[in-house]
Amino acid sequence: MKDADIVIGKDILELLSSAMYVDPLTIYREYVQNAADALCDASAQGLPPDPTAPQVRIVIDQGTRTIKIRDTGTGVPARAFASRMTAIGASPKRGTDARGFRGVGRLAGLGYCRELIFRSRTARTEPAMEIRWDCTKLKAALRSADYTGGLARLVTDIVAFDEIRELPGQPDRFFEVEMVGIVRHRNDSLLDEAAVSEYLSQVAPIPFSSDFSFGRTIDDFLDRHTAPGNVEIRVNDGDPLVRPHRNTFEADDGTPDAFTDVECIVIPGTDGGTAAVGWLLHHGYRGAIPNRALVKGLRFRTGNIQVGGHGIAEDLFPEPRFNSWTVGEMHVTDRRILPNGRRDHYEESVHLGNLMNHLTPIGRDIAKRCRGSSVRRKWLREFELHETVAREKLDILAQGTLGDTARKAMVSEVDRAIAPMAKIAAMDDLAPEARTTLKPKVRELQEELDRVAARKPAESPLARLPAEKRRMYEHLFELVYECSTNRVAAKALIDRILLKVL
Ligand SMILES: Nc1ncnc2c1ncn2[C@@H]1O[C@H](COP(=O)(O)OP(=O)(O)OP(=O)(O)O)[C@@H](O)[C@H]1O
Numbered sequence: 001m002k003d004a005d006i007v008i009g010k011d012i013l014e015l016l017s018s019a020m021y022v023d024p025l026t027i028y029r030e031y032v033q034n035a036a037d038a039l040c041d042a043s044a045q046g047l048p049p050d051p052t053a054p055q056v057r058i059v060i061d062q063g064t065r066t067i068k069i070r071d072t073g074t075g076v077p078a079r080a081f082a083s084r085m086t087a088i089g090a091s092p093k094r095g096t097d098a099r100g101f102r103g104v105g106r107l108a109g110l111g112y113c114r115e116l117i118f119r120s121r122t123a124r125t126e127p128a129m130e131i132r133w134d135c136t137k138l139k140a141a142l143r144s145a146d147y148t149g150g151l152a153r154l155v156t157d158i159v160a161f162d163e164i165r166e167l168p169g170q171p172d173r174f175f176e177v178e179m180v181g182i183v184r185h186r187n188d189s190l191l192d193e194a195a196v197s198e199y200l201s202q203v204a205p206i207p208f209s210s211d212f213s214f215g216r217t218i219d220d221f222l223d224r225h226t227a228p229g230n231v232e233i234r235v236n237d238g239d240p241l242v243r244p245h246r247n248t249f250e251a252d253d254g255t256p257d258a259f260t261d262v263e264c265i266v267i268p269g270t271d272g273g274t275a276a277v278g279w280l281l282h283h284g285y286r287g288a289i290p291n292r293a294l295v296k297g298l299r300f301r302t303g304n305i306q307v308g309g310h311g312i313a314e315d316l317f318p319e320p321r322f323n324s325w326t327v328g329e330m331h332v333t334d335r336r337i338l339p340n341g342r343r344d345h346y347e348e349s350v351h352l353g354n355l356m357n358h359l360t361p362i363g364r365d366i367a368k369r370c371r372g373s374s375v376r377r378k379w380l381r382e383f384e385l386h387e388t389v390a391r392e393k394l395d396i397l398a399q400g401t402l403g404d405t406a407r408k409a410m411v412s413e414v415d416r417a418i419a420p421m422a423k424i425a426a427m428d429d430l431a432p433e434a435r436t437t438l439k440p441k442v443r444e445l446q447e448e449l450d451r452v453a454a455r456k457p458a459e460s461p462l463a464r465l466p467a468e469k470r471r472m473y474e475h476l477f478e479l480v481y482e483c484s485t486n487r488v489a490a491k492a493l494i495d496r497i498l499l500k501v502l
Pocket residue numbers: 033034035038071073074075076084085091092093099100101102103104105106107175176
């Protein structure tokens with residue numbers, strides 16, 4: 001059999017483009033990945049950065065339903081342009097430090113627009129080249145049963161090359177993707193500037209926000225182990241995008257929570273090297289991190305670009321729900337652990353197995369923190385309940401209107417409320433809270449109880465009344481307290497009566 005006898009059908013192109021990407025937004029990841037590779041390559045070659053243009057500029061025009069993604073990386077030389085832009089597979093990046101390696105990522109846009117255009121030039125003095133992929137024609141050919149051409153025929157049928165002479169406003173060196181006539185897709189997220197920015201803030205290789213205090217520690221740690229290669233990305237000429245992490249967030253139950261410390265992790269590879277490095281942000285573990293915080297889950301990155309979504313590591317936790325209580329990222333550094341074609345997970349291998357094995361104890365540790373935190377919160381709630389009762393009864397005692405027997409009974413009731421509080425404050429699990437708040441509260445209540453219990457009858461506000469009248473009021477007030485369902489309201493009522501009768 002000769003090579004030429006092997007048929008490669010047109011349908012391959014559908015598999016490599018639209019069929020491969022479930023979420024349309026992933027096409028931004030592919031183009032940003034190419035831009036980041038080209039920018040890193042440019043800096044490795046010592047090419048001067050372009051001070052007049054953002055490194056990556058994304059323009060989304062809802063009116064014309066057009067998207068442009070342009071970078072000032074190496075560009076593609078005119079002589080290599082045609083073959084590089086029509087090649088399917090055979091990436092020149094394979095075996096290098098670049099993020100791409102399959103040679104198909106740029107086809108991601110084919111299923112989402114009427115026309116996909118790539119333009120590039122490597123210097124002002126060099127020719128600028130353009131290739132247009134006619135996606136409408138592509139779709140028709142893919143659907144047609146009569147189209148007999150193979151893959152190569154199809155590509156030549158639907159692409160058109162040109163050298164462009166007029167390039168107003170373009171930087172000297174650039175690569176641009178233009179998607180014309182964006183197809184309406186679900187919620188039209190491709191043209192939604194906010195949705196695109198949110199997506200890229202999670203996925204793209206961009207810096208942390210300067211408002212995020214742990215950013216510096218994480219960057220220093222990552223710099224020691226990886227080359228993060230962050231790039232500047234601006235959407236519709238706004239501020240450069242930053243990662244979504246901030247110091248505080250709102251837990252799922254609406255209560256505010258904050259990150260308290262960062263834990264850096266190095267996972268050894270199978271043969272002495274490093275498989276991955278990463279970090280976890282610890283917090284109050286009050287519950288799941290809401291989706292809107294954009295940071296939930298233990299996430300994975302390769303080449304500082306996210307692989308998969310926030311649920312990729314769920315299996316590492318004793319209960320999958322604890323993944324959503326986690327904030328952290330693992331940067332895979334072992335080049336033998338490869339993202340799969342869709343970049344929604346990694347290819348199975350012993351190296352991936354080794355990485356996952358090392359992460360299991362981390363999943364267990366986080367689950368312990370989550371469970372510990374729920375138990376702690378349950379005890380803290382119980383402490384608060386007893387505290388409320390003790391405080392209300394102490395206030396009644398301090399009012400000094402009860403007769404002797406009722407007073408003694410009330411003193412032992414307060415005692416009985418303080419006892420479980422002291423027990424909770426002595427729990428090992430609550431050590432940090434106990435030192436700062438619980439124990440001082442117990443002490444304070446006990447001292448106050450001792451003080452009011454030691455008061456003499458002469459200190460009562462009723463002391464001035466004749467004995468009989470005084471007993472009558474004491475009896476009346478005891479009845480009010482006994483019959484009322486709300487101690488606070490009963491006390492307020494008696495306070496008002498006292499003002500009248502005294
Ligand atoms: N922004 C860019 N700047 C310079 N060259 C680019 C750019 N985008 C694509 N290219 C060139 O086109 C080639 C094909 O890109 P494509 O995204 O299809 O594949 P890849 O990046 O090599 O691998 P992958 O499929 O893993 O993304 C790249 O290898 C690169 O040579």
